[in-house]
Each structure stands twice: as structure tokens, then as C-alpha cells.
Amino acid sequence: MNDSLPTASAPSPSAETAGGLGGQSLALYFQSRLPDLPERVLEDVWRSIPDIARTSPHSPGRDDPPPIDRRLRAFVRNIADPGRSPEDRARMHRVLGRSAYLHGVGPALLQSAYQAGARFAWRRLAEAVRRSGATAGQLQCVTEAVLASAEELAGHALASYRELSEDTTDTLHANRRRLLRVILAERGTLDPGVLPRAAHAARWTVPRTIACVVLDRTWEAGERLSxxxxxxxxxxxxxxxPRLILPEPDRPGRIDRLxxxxxxxxxxxxxxxxxxxxxxxxxxxxxxxxLLRQGTFPGADHVRCDEHLSTLLLLNDEHLxxxxxxxxxxxxxxxxxxxRRRLLETLLAWLSTGSQAQAAARLHLHPQxxxxxxxxxxxxxGDxxxxxxxRFEMELAIRAHRLLPAPATANT
Structure with a gap:
């Protein structure tokens, strides 16, 4: 079988960063000759940086690695993927940066993982290039592309990481903000051990119940005290x-203090x-x-969802x-x-009470x-x-009709 490297003109390093290693033919060559490259490089990274394995528990051969490892695999595959767009690459590695932040991986360790991944990938790719009988120029092409790609992708990951970490001298405050984001991460995206570690770092006892709180406006530090x-x-x-996590929301006085x-x-x-x-x-x-902003709860300065479950259920899908x-x-x-209003008012009272006499009493009307x-x-x-x-659906419809905001009218 002929293992020689495909002939391809060497593009500039900037073009290679956008399109893969030395053009599409070179990338496809590596994919066919090194199908296990991602796994081999990850094993090298784990051995080189054991803190990555401790922070995101995984060992080679495990069937269901946590999300951060799946994204590290994607990082290695990115190096030789000629079909992925720059936007896709950026998006993927911003997600990796967010995952690293939520798992407690420090930015230096994250950057080290990228550097190690690029170094080990280059060694294996360079070995394949040499075996193919490639020229020195082609080997240099591979080297520049690997390093440029790693630098570019690490930049995306670290930018996403910094957006979440919001550097501060108050370590405990930063840890508590990270804990909130860990709690609000989508289920299944984090390793189960992340929450206890984050709670310990934040000196926060995990409560039996919580409620999430969202505020109606941003909180400008220069405008108001925290x-x-x-x-x-x-x-x-x-x-x-802005959002909060309120432990044990039913505790007496909790909402009033809030x-x-x-x-x-x-x-x-x-x-x-x-x-x-x-x-x-x-x-x-x-x-x-x-709904509060739309006026569904007139005059209210706050809403407790547990006290308005039927309203939320009815208006969960406004179209329906x-x-x-x-x-x-x-x-x-x-x-x-x-x-029409009077008939609906009477019908709802009759549906709610079950009799005309009680409906009349509720509406303060003469029975006649x-x-x-x-x-x-x-x-x-009729029938x-x-x-x-x-009757059940009609009562729901009347109550929904009362709660729904007036439909927007098109400008003429």
C-alpha cells in the first residue's frame, strides 16, 4: 500500500489555521492514517497533567467520559478537520472554556492542556509525515498549523472562561458566583462531583430545597449599593x-427580607x-x-410561582x-x-359553583x-x-381569557 503523502501546495499558516493541516488532502490523509489520534493524544495529556483527570474524573477506556473529556476529544479532532467552519470551532471551544470553569479547572491548567494536546498531537503527526517521505517544507507546514490552531482554539476557550470568572480579589465571592453557575448548569453537562467541591469552596451548605429568583432590572454597582x-x-x-438562589424559600420571613x-x-x-x-x-x-412585566399581576412588586401555579400553567404556552x-x-x-363579558362572568360563576343560586350569590345578582x-x-x-x-375546558378557557394580555395590533 502506498503511504506517501498526497501532493498539495503548502498554503500560508493563516490559511491552514482556517482550513486544517496543509489543505484538505493533508487533513484527510491524517484522518485515514491516524484514526486513533484523539484517544492517543488524550492519554498523553492525562499522563502529563494528572490534575485534569482529578478535576474531571476519567480514565482511558471508560465508556462514558464526562463532558469536558468529550470536548477535549473534539479539540484534538479539530486539528485535522477540514470541514469544520471557524465559527463552529470557536463555538466548540468557548463551550470547553465554560465547562472548565464550572468544573473548577484553573485557567493556567486549561491553557496547559491545550499546549500539551498540541505538543503530543504534533509529535504523532510529525512521525506520520516523516514515514510518508514528506519534504522538510511539508513538515514545517504541519508544525505551524498545529501550533496556530492550538493557539487560536485556546484563545476561544480562555475568553469564555474569563467571561464567567470575572476576575476579583474576593476569592470567596468568586467561588460563590461559580457555585451558582454550577447549580444552574444544564443537567448532565457536569460531573456529579463538581457540586460538592464547588459548595465546599464557597462555604455553602447544600440545602434540602431552593428557589431561583430573577430580578426585573440589571443591578449597576455604580448606581446602587449591593x-x-x-x-x-x-x-x-x-x-x-440578575439571578439569585434562595435556600429554603419557605423559611419564615425569607421573602420579606428579600x-x-x-x-x-x-x-x-x-x-x-x-x-x-x-x-x-x-x-x-x-x-x-x-408575565409580571406584561401586567398579569397588577400592582405586584414580586411574584411567587408556588402561589400562582394555575396561572403559570395556563399561560405557559400563549399560542395554545x-x-x-x-x-x-x-x-x-x-x-x-x-x-359577551356578562355571559362569560355568569358562565364562570355557574361552572365554579355548580348551581344558578350560588352563582347569583357570588355575583351579587338577582336569581332571575x-x-x-x-x-x-x-x-x-345547548347540550x-x-x-x-x-365544562372543564370552558372554565380553563374563561380563566385564560382573563389572564391573557390583549393581542398586539399591527400598525396601519
Whole structure:
């Protein structure tokens, strides 16, 4: 079999960094001759930098390496991948930088891993180049491309790392901010041992339950003093939408102290969950804050999701909620707004209480008025009024109709 190196003109180092090692033919040659290159290089990196293995536990041959190792594999494959765009490469290594930060890998160690990976990759690639009978110029081409690629990709990873670390002289404060981001990382993206280590570094006792809190506005340090929060509250006020983690949110006085500490800033408190379900609480808090901004909770300065679960459920998908309203209320479309409002008010009271007399009492109306309106509803809906499934959906539709913001009208 002919192992000679494919003939290819040597492009400039900048072109090689963007497109692979010495052009597409050279990259494909390495992929075919060195299929186990990523695994071999990673073994070299683990032996050279044992702290990487301790921080992100993995040993060669393990079936399910943690995410940071999968991305290290991708880094090595990137070196000889002619098809990946510069944007994809940058995105991948920014994710690696974020993963390193959340796993507690220091920036110096991260950079060392890139340098070691490039060094070991170059040794194995150079050996294959020499065996192929390549020229000195082609070997230099490979060397420059490996080093340039490693420098470029390490730059992306370190930039992402620095964005999260936000250098500070307050080590404990930095550790607590990192802990918050560890807790809010998507499930399955971090090794299970990361949370206990991060909590220990932050001097934070992992609570039985938490709730995520999101604030209505950014917290500008030059504009206001940092909020006076309970000492076990984790905060990230530099995030575009500042968020907190509130341990044991049902503890007496907890929300009142939070309101005072936030100095009039509106906020939403997500559902009470275990630490492992923190992202679910964050999503409910973000939904509640969006509804608060839309005016769903008029006059409120904060929202506790656990006190408005039915509202959040109904408005979780505004499109479906509006479709339910349109579908169930189609028979009322021909009515003027005020008669329509009165009939819906009466129908909801009747559906909620189960009788015309109780509906009249709830609405403070004469029973004859309610009987008249119910006859009108019977004309519009007929036997559906006695169908349990229809009654259930109609009550949901009326409640959703009351909660939904008015649809935006197009400018004419």
C-alpha cells in the first residue's frame, strides 16, 4: 500500500489555521492514517497533567467520559478537520472554556492542556509525515498549523472562561458566583462531583430545597449599593438578567427580607425544588417575571410561582391558550363586548359553583338575572353545558381569557 503523502501546495499558516493541516488532502490523509489520534493524544495529556483527570474524573477506556473529556476529544479532532467552519470551532471551544470553569479547572491548567494536546498531537503527526517521505517544507507546514490552531482554539476557550470568572480579589465571592453557575448548569453537562467541591469552596451548605429568583432590572454597582441579602443567598448580579438562589424559600420571613434587600426592584421567585432541579425553578421564575412585566399581576412588586401555579400553567404556552379561548368561545363571537363579558362572568360563576343560586350569590345578582343569562347560554351552547369535558375546558378557557394580555395590533 502506498503511504506517501498526497501532493498539495503548502498554503500560508493563516490559511491552514482556517482550513486544517496543509489543505484538505493533508487533513484527510491524517484522518485515514491516524484514526486513533484523539484517544492517543488524550492519554498523553492525562499522563502529563494528572490534575485534569482529578478535576474531571476519567480514565482511558471508560465508556462514558464526562463532558469536558468529550470536548477535549473534539479539540484534538479539530486539528485535522477540514470541514469544520471557524465559527463552529470557536463555538466548540468557548463551550470547553465554560465547562472548565464550572468544573473548577484553573485557567493556567486549561491553557496547559491545550499546549500539551498540541505538543503530543504534533509529535504523532510529525512521525506520520516523516514515514510518508514528506519534504522538510511539508513538515514545517504541519508544525505551524498545529501550533496556530492550538493557539487560536485556546484563545476561544480562555475568553469564555474569563467571561464567567470575572476576575476579583474576593476569592470567596468568586467561588460563590461559580457555585451558582454550577447549580444552574444544564443537567448532565457536569460531573456529579463538581457540586460538592464547588459548595465546599464557597462555604455553602447544600440545602434540602431552593428557589431561583430573577430580578426585573440589571443591578449597576455604580448606581446602587449591593443588596443586603441573607448570607446563604447566592447571587449573580452581573448577569444581563440578575439571578439569585434562595435556600429554603419557605423559611419564615425569607421573602420579606428579600424584598427589603432588593430596594424596590421587582422580582420573581421560581418554584421550590431540590438543588438538582434548579433549572426548572429558573425557567418558572423567568416565565413569571415576563408575565409580571406584561401586567398579569397588577400592582405586584414580586411574584411567587408556588402561589400562582394555575396561572403559570395556563399561560405557559400563549399560542395554545389563545387557541383554546378561540375554539371554546366561538359561539360568542357575534355578541357585543359588554353582553359577551356578562355571559362569560355568569358562565364562570355557574361552572365554579355548580348551581344558578350560588352563582347569583357570588355575583351579587338577582336569581332571575342569572336564570335569564343561563337561558341565553343554553341557546348558544345547548347540550354542551352538560358535558363534563366541555365544562372543564370552558372554565380553563374563561380563566385564560382573563389572564391573557390583549393581542398586539399591527400598525396601519
Amino acid at each position: 443588596p443586603a441579602l441573607d448570607p446563604d443567598v447566592l447571587s449573580d448580579l452581573r448577569h444581563p438578567e 424584598r427589603r434587600g432588593l430596594q424596590g426592584t421587582r422580582f420573581a421567585v421560581g418554584t421550590r425544588v431540590s438543588v438538582a432541579e434548579a433549572t426548572q425553578s429558573l425557567r418558572t421564575a423567568e416565565q413569571a417575571l415576563s 391558550a389563545r387557541r383554546l379561548v378561540e375554539h371554546r368561545m366561538a359561539a360568542l363571537e357575534g355578541l357585543a363586548p359588554e353582553p 338575572t342569572v336564570r335569564y343569562r343561563m337561558r341565553r347560554l343554553d341557546e348558544l351552547f 354542551q353545558l352538560h358535558d363534563p369535558a366541555w
